[in-house]
Amino acid sequence: SLLSASLLGIDFASPLMNASGVCCRYNEELDAMLASDAGSLITKSCTLLPREGNPEPRYTATALGSINSMGLPNEGYEYYLDYAVKHDYAKKPLFMSVAGLSLEDNMAMLTAIREAKLPAIVELNLSCPNVPGKPQIAYDFEAMESMLEAASRVWAQPFGVKMPPYFDIAHFDEAAAILNRHPLVKFITCINSIGNALVIDIERESVVIKPKDGFGGIGGDYVLPTALANVNAFFRRCPDKQVIGCGGVKSGAEVFMHLLAGASLVQVGTALQEEGCGIFARLNAELAEILQRKGYRSLEEVRGKLRTL
Numbered sequence: 639s640l641l642s643a644s645l646l647g648i649d650f651a652s653p654l655m656n657a658s659g660v661c662c663r664y665n666e667e668l669d670a671m672l673a674s675d676a677g678s679l680i681t682k683s684c685t686l687l688p689r690e691g692n693p694e695p696r697y698t699a700t701a702l703g704s705i706n707s708m709g710l711p712n713e714g715y716e717y718y719l720d721y722a723v724k725h726d727y728a729k730k731p732l733f734m735s736v737a738g739l740s741l742e743d744n745m746a747m748l749t750a751i752r753e754a755k756l757p758a759i760v761e762l763n764l765s766c767p768n769v770p771g772k773p774q775i776a777y778d779f780e781a782m783e784s785m786l787e788a789a790s791r792v793w794a795q796p797f798g799v800k801m802p803p804y805f806d807i808a809h810f811d812e813a814a815a816i817l818n819r820h821p822l823v824k825f826i827t828c829i830n831s832i833g834n835a836l837v838i839d840i841e842r843e844s845v846v847i848k849p850k851d852g853f854g855g856i857g858g859d860y861v862l863p864t865a866l867a868n869v870n871a872f873f874r875r876c877p878d879k880q881v882i883g884c885g886g887v888k889s890g891a892e893v894f895m896h897l898l899a900g901a902s903l904v905q906v907g908t909a910l911q912e913e914g915c916g917i918f919a920r921l922n923a924e925l926a927e928i929l930q931r932k933g934y935r936s937l938e939e940v941r942g943k944l945r946t947l
């Protein structure tokens with residue numbers, strides 16, 4: 639149909655899904671995603687052991703988006719593996735997000751998930767923490783290379799990566815070159831939140847989240863142009879891979895932008911957190927209206943067709 643999409647040869651009734659971290663920590667949230675008009679769903683990034691995460695308040699919505707420093711609160715990988723075992727893949731595809739606290743933890747989780755022999759799609763979160771004092775994995779290119787080499791060896795089948803935003807053309811070039819050296823990396827999800835921003839409330843003359851002196855990752859309107867640039871940068875540099883767009887989606891218009899930039903699927907974070915799962919019916923309708931108005935009959939006809947001047 640008009641909104642059909644595909645990734646890794648798997649069919650999706652809609653290109654829309656949640657961004658990992660939103661509406662996906664508990665079974666009840668995942669079931670709400672399953673019952674929604676989203677084409678697929680992804681679990682909260684998991685660690686080997688359950689984590690409570692950071693002290694609250696750790697998420698705040700603002701007029702232009704959101705800021706968070708959740709600290710990876712999750713039920714531990716076995717909880718999400720159980721969900722993936724029970725999931726009905728004929729209903730809609732399921733992604734599992736993995737964000738181990740070390741390369742060894744990631745390998746242990748990937749081994750266990752591999753041995754369950756499930757159709758679940760793995761999105762490896764490369765914003766996962768590095769050794770203290772070093773930047774997140776995706777900002778430490780040597781560590782990223784090692785992580786992808788190990789994951790390719792252990793998982794030994796197609797998977798995807800969740801990338802933080804880059805802001806320098808040389809970084810797009812280097813990150814893409816590393817990803818292109820790993821043929822099992824079949825999709826790239828751009829972007830994770832823009833890290834370590836600071837939102838200030840002038841009434842209280844205060845930060846708005848408790849962890850990290852108020853520093854946190856931002857999403858929403860703040861990140862849309864950066865998200866589109868990262869989608870298009872990797873779409874242009876990685877012709878043998880697909881790109882999933884994430885960042886700043888709150889209406890059909892932003893979904894359409896991500897498709898033009900090269901996205902095959904599109905994730906929704908902040909707007910889903912604020913509106914709830916009903917947003918997917920609205921976004922599908924708004925996207926369909928744009929496609930019909932412009933005379934498009936499939937997402938294929940739109941993907942990557944961004945014009946330059």
Ligand SMILES: CC(C)(C)CCc1c(C(=O)O)[nH]c(=O)[nH]c1=O
Nearest residue numbers: 707708709710765766767831855
């Ligand atoms: C930031 C990390 C805690 C290292 C990973 C989990 C994560 C979080 C989080 O759990 O704080 N928030 C995000 O916006 N993106 C993420 O990838």
